[in-house]
Amino acid sequence: MRLPLLLVICWLLPPATMLEEDSPLGCVPRRSVTYHGDNANLFREEGVFNYSTMLLREDVGLLMLGAREAVYALDLNNISKKVSSVKWEVTQQQEKKCGIKRDNLKMECKNYIRILHKVEDDKMYVCGTNAFDPECDYMSYKDGKLTLENKTEDGKGKCPFDPHQRYASLMFEKNLYSATSTNFLGLEPVLTRSTPVTIRSEFKTSWLHEPTFVSMADMPESETSAEGDDDKVYLFFREIAVECDCYNRLVVSRVARVCKGDLGGQRTLQKKWTSFMKARMDCPVLESQLPYIIQDAYRWCDPQQSWKECLFYAVFTPQKTSDLSAVCAYCASDISRVFAEGKYKTPVTIGTSVVKWVMYSGDVPVPRPGACINNEARNAGIADTLDLPDPTLQFIKLRPLMDQAIQPVGQKPLLVRRGAAFSRIVVTQVQAADGKKHNVMFIGTEEGTILKAVNYNGEMFIIEEVQLFQAPEPIKILKFSNVTGQLYAGSDYGVAQMPLATCERSSSCMSCVLARDPYCGWDKAVGKCVRLSSSQREIIQSVMEGDASFCPKADPVKRPNESIWPGGNLKLHCPSPSNLAKTTWERDGAALTAVPHLQFLRDGLLILNASHSDAGRYRCLSVEHSKSGTFTTTVAEYQVSIGPTGSGKGSFILPEARRDGPSVTGLQVVIGLLVVCLLALLTWNFYKGHLPLPWNCRKKSEQSQEQGDLKCGDAQRSALTEDKPLVSVTSITREEAALYAPDENDHPNVNLPSLQFIDDE
Numbered sequence: 001m002r003l004p005l006l007l008v009i010c011w012l013l014p015p016a017t018m019l020e021e022d023s024p025l026g027c028v029p030r031r032s033v034t035y036h037g038d039n040a041n042l043f044r045e046e047g048v049f050n051y052s053t054m055l056l057r058e059d060v061g062l063l064m065l066g067a068r069e070a071v072y073a074l075d076l077n078n079i080s081k082k083v084s085s086v087k088w089e090v091t092q093q094q095e096k097k098c099g100i101k102r103d104n105l106k107m108e109c110k111n112y113i114r115i116l117h118k119v120e121d122d123k124m125y126v127c128g129t130n131a132f133d134p135e136c137d138y139m140s141y142k143d144g145k146l147t148l149e150n151k152t153e154d155g156k157g158k159c160p161f162d163p164h165q166r167y168a169s170l171m172f173e174k175n176l177y178s179a180t181s182t183n184f185l186g187l188e189p190v191l192t193r194s195t196p197v198t199i200r201s202e203f204k205t206s207w208l209h210e211p212t213f214v215s216m217a218d219m220p221e222s223e224t225s226a227e228g229d230d231d232k233v234y235l236f237f238r239e240i241a242v243e244c245d246c247y248n249r250l251v252v253s254r255v256a257r258v259c260k261g262d263l264g265g266q267r268t269l270q271k272k273w274t275s276f277m278k279a280r281m282d283c284p285v286l287e288s289q290l291p292y293i294i295q296d297a298y299r300w301c302d303p304q305q306s307w308k309e310c311l312f313y314a315v316f317t318p319q320k321t322s323d324l325s326a327v328c329a330y331c332a333s334d335i336s337r338v339f340a341e342g343k344y345k346t347p348v349t350i351g352t353s354v355v356k357w358v359m360y361s362g363d364v365p366v367p368r369p370g371a372c373i374n375n376e377a378r379n380a381g382i383a384d385t386l387d388l389p390d391p392t393l394q395f396i397k398l399r400p401l402m403d404q405a406i407q408p409v410g411q412k413p414l415l416v417r418r419g420a421a422f423s424r425i426v427v428t429q430v431q432a433a434d435g436k437k438h439n440v441m442f443i444g445t446e447e448g449t450i451l452k453a454v455n456y457n458g459e460m461f462i463i464e465e466v467q468l469f470q471a472p473e474p475i476k477i478l479k480f481s482n483v484t485g486q487l488y489a490g491s492d493y494g495v496a497q498m499p500l501a502t503c504e505r506s507s508s509c510m511s512c513v514l515a516r517d518p519y520c521g522w523d524k525a526v527g528k529c530v531r532l533s534s535s536q537r538e539i540i541q542s543v544m545e546g547d548a549s550f551c552p553k554a555d556p557v558k559r560p561n562e563s564i565w566p567g568g569n570l571k572l573h574c575p576s577p578s579n580l581a582k583t584t585w586e587r588d589g590a591a592l593t594a595v596p597h598l599q600f601l602r603d604g605l606l607i608l609n610a611s612h613s614d615a616g617r618y619r620c621l622s623v624e625h626s627k628s629g630t631f632t633t634t635v636a637e638y639q640v641s642i643g644p645t646g647s648g649k650g651s652f653i654l655p656e657a658r659r660d661g662p663s664v665t666g667l668q669v670v671i672g673l674l675v676v677c678l679l680a681l682l683t684w685n686f687y688k689g690h691l692p693l694p695w696n697c698r699k700k701s702e703q704s705q706e707q708g709d710l711k712c713g714d715a716q717r718s719a720l721t722e723d724k725p726l727v728s729v730t731s732i733t734r735e736e737a738a739l740y741a742p743d744e745n746d747h748p749n750v751n752l753p754s755l756q757f758i759d760d761e
């Protein structure tokens with residue numbers, strides 16, 4: 001047989017088998033929504049690109065949008081409506097000068113808007129890369145009009161030079177925090193605060209080593225703090241690990257934090273952070289040898305609870321070629337505790353030159369290096385960081401890295417998925433019909449889709465994947481407004497606004513309930529799948545179990561007549577309502593099995609070379625398993641007749657397959673090859689260990705049972721576990737975790753040797 005054909009078939013198979021194999025719940029989105037103008041409100045302007053900066057102005061009902069050389073004010077309720085805009089273009093002179101410095105980078109020699117923050121009610125702060133010469137300006141919004149004030153300020157250290165470089169920024173209590181690099185080569189990375197006094201990080205690889213900044217968040221840790229602690233700003237990034245003795249450069253994910261009240265040191269660390277501390281963040285994906293790297297982090301807090309219950313949801317992608325992405329969640333209290341109580345790493349020189357980073361076990365100066373000024377320090381006469389003693393400052397200057405790595409809630413990812421790489425994440429909470437609250441994750445991907453997923457008591461369920469943009473372009477920014485209840489996603493080519501749920505996509509009660517979308521339920525009175533918030537009536541919903549047995553009997557489907565000539569081909573359509581459902585066919589009430597002339601397709605049935613025995617009543621059934629049972633619905637019915645009476649109403653396809661003999665044999669050969677390919681693929685997958693992964697998504701391990709509601713308390717117990725090896729991922733048991741627990745244990749000072757001993761038992 002021809003080899004190219006074989007190759008083509010094998011190459012086409014993987015995506016098909018992923019869907020066709022018994023799709024495990026959770027790993028495959030239950031519904032794939034292809035691009036449609038109704039999926040979202042869109043905005044883009046001719047000739048303008050790179051819509052990747054956003055500021056939600058819920059106070060004035062606007063979405064401020066930064067693009068290349070322009071800022072827009074869009075209606076927050078319908079971003080297709082432009083309210084105002086302002087151009088901020090580089091001059092020809094600037095562009096020319098930049099072009100000389102950087103060959104072939106004409107496109108980069110523009111002004112890419114990168115920073116947009118609110119400073120006062122009618123004022124905003126905006127910065128752009130400005131042809132590799134970053135500048136900032138104030139912008140006002142008055143009487144429906146945006147105006148730049150032309151009070152340009154130097155943007156160095158606030159805004160990146162290179163538009164391709166990732167950065168992070170935050171306006172916290174009118175102070176701008178930025179993580180970017182301070183020269184046009186993209187070197188000299190810094191974390192700065194521009195006001196009231198400019199403070200920055202040290203230019204040392206032990207502080208920041210070729211970092212890629214990802215995001216920032218503030219945390220009100222002074223709230224109800226018995227120790228009189230300060231508020232913090234957290235920075236998420238990835239960088240080259242200094243602590244790894246590996247043969248080549250290894251990238252690790254990090255979280256760093258600084259204190260709001262930091263003013264720098266008096267002599268040591270003058271105008272530098274005295275509170276810059278960082279730790280590794282792990283997101284242990286099964287079988288991965290290299291650590292996964294962070295792409296985005298989102299802070300989610302319950303307004304009714306203390307900051308300690310806040311969670312950081314982060315998306316991770318692999319370092320080397322693999323198409324698995326993951327989401328891990330971290331408790332704010334776990335992160336805070338590692339910095340407040342954990343051990344430090346220290347560099348030691350081995351031999352003459354090799355530097356190794358190991359746990360520091362000597363004396364630690366007082367006040368604790370890197371700590372914010374608290375009551376204890378104040379009582380010792382230290383009013384601010386300028387009063388900190390030199391030993392404390394010297395210590396932290398040399399050792400900003402913590403020994404412990406931060407582990408996710410449940411010690412493992414909430415979601416692992418094969419497919420388009422995750423790029424951004426937003427999380428919101430919703431109360432389901434049974435009164436239970438669920439955190440819903442909206443994940444942007446590199447292919448312009450948004451995944452909507454919920455973790456139901458440790459079971460991951462992807463409700464749907466929606467294609468937002470026509471072309472598969474990466475989602476570069478994702479925001480959520482709790483006032484409009486809408487998501488805003490930006491890419492290089494446009495911006496989209498999407499509701500949190502489009503319940504109408506489910507047209508039957510069964511599909512509405514099996515979708516397990518906490519936002520939607522079946523309203524019996526109107527016979528529609530509706531938003532919970534929009535109905536006062538009783539609603540059928542079963543998010544935890546997917547139990548559709550309370551659904552009323554569905555109306556019978558229409559049964560169109562199809563006719564076909566003897567020897568002809570006919571396709572009967574039956575689009576599957578769910579990626580998790582299997583479709584089966586019946587003829588006159590008897591189940592059909594695949595034979596050479598009856599081909600089961602993903603979206604229908606193909607009758608080849610029809611004969612009189614093919615006439616009858618065809619019924620397509622969708623069979624979907626959920627936790628509470630198996631639910632069957634009739635998707636389509638057809639009355640098929642054979643004979644000259646038909647007038648070509650049936651869809652005649654593949655006419656060449658009608659010829660007898662050789663071509664049918666050819667088809668059989670192709671099917672045979674497909675089977676061989678499938679078997680080879682399955683074997684390969686088992687061999688590579690790919691296949692066990694999906695069922696990990698579905699089945700709950702004992703641990704994950706407790707991780708359902710993502711309570712921070714549980715994870716706290718294991719937050720201070722020993723530093724795990726960087727490269728191989730091991731798992732700790734609950735018993736082990738409990739041993740390390742600092743506060744719920746009688747023996748808080750368990751040391752490593754004794755643990756080793758217990759481990760050996």
Ligand SMILES: *[C@@H]1O[C@H](CO)[C@@H](O)[C@H](O)[C@H]1NC(C)=O
Binds near residue numbers: 079
């Ligand atoms: C949003 O605004 C556009 C342009 O004014 C309009 O065509 C569209 O119908 C609006 N969409 C919604 C959902 O209101």
Ligand SMILES: *[C@@H]1O[C@H](CO)[C@@H](O)[C@H](O)[C@H]1NC(C)=O
Binds near residue numbers: 147148149150
């Ligand atoms: C700033 O400059 C632009 C372009 O020159 C001009 O349109 C705008 O009115 C100026 N803004 C102010 C506040 O003067």
Ligand SMILES: *[C@@H]1O[C@H](CO)[C@@H](O)[C@H](O)[C@H]1NC(C)=O
Binds near residue numbers: 049050112163164492
């Ligand atoms: C801007 O958008 C264009 C697509 O028009 C893309 O090729 C380019 O990489 C983008 N630049 C940046 C800095 O994102």
Ligand SMILES: *[C@@H]1O[C@H](CO)[C@@H](O)[C@H](O)[C@H]1NC(C)=O
Binds near residue numbers: 482483
């Ligand atoms: C939205 O979130 C903010 C905090 O981020 C909160 O202060 C506000 O009350 C929330 N608004 C609504 C309508 O939930």
